[in-house]
Amino acid sequence: MTQQINPVTDFVSAEVYAQVQQFYAHQMGLLDDREPERWADTFTEDAVFQEASKMEPLHGRAAIRASARGSVDRLVANGVRMRHWLGMIQVHPQADGSLRTRCYALAMRTPQGGDLQVFVSVVCKDHLVPVDGGWLVRDRDLVHDGAGNPTRSAQA
Template structure:
């Protein structure tokens, strides 16, 4: 049985699109969690933007996104923590060149010889675009329920 996910509007996304997006997020987050900020940054377009509640301004461009990824990887290593991003509950709204995706994200943080904890829950809104056979993030906006929305 194939379940076709609902989208933000009243249409539907095809099962193939949903599977492609699920695979994209699995690979995308595993790259970051494994510490490969360079490969992770390549899953963004050259002119992508990335916004989180902890930043005063969006990060713009793949190079700056890579720098932020490297800093995050270094910070986790210095803290002796392993992070695992779990993207779930993704809904899609198909677009001409990709899709708008809304997902819930949990981050499981495991300190060396410590007790795992879940970081505050995030909502991730992505504009995904197709470039050849690949999906790339053109825009990412992350919000958290415990922080005011911009």
């Protein structure tokens, strides 16, 4: 997104904004509920998932599904409950009807019988495409605060 947003007047409609909020609540809920297959179904078949400080990019829903399944299996084996919070959502409509979004994400975990750790702050930039009256993620780029190249911008 190279366009300059006017933060005091550039709003999407409440309907679009509420849909995006609900999409994220459902989507990340599936991952936290340890349903990686249903979670992967919220990405397009050709989706690209990038989390540069953690792994090589994932290309396609099958790769996203396999990666999520591995993460979930490790959490179950270790008795750890993960929660992903997304907030501070910005929505930038595109001319083709898709949406570019940017939001903050907090990842936190609680081991069985242990204490909550809020362990990383992330900037999530998505490209959401309209499908069957809803939305799917075609591109997700996650940049962890404090990681990687300090000159890399986390800006929208």
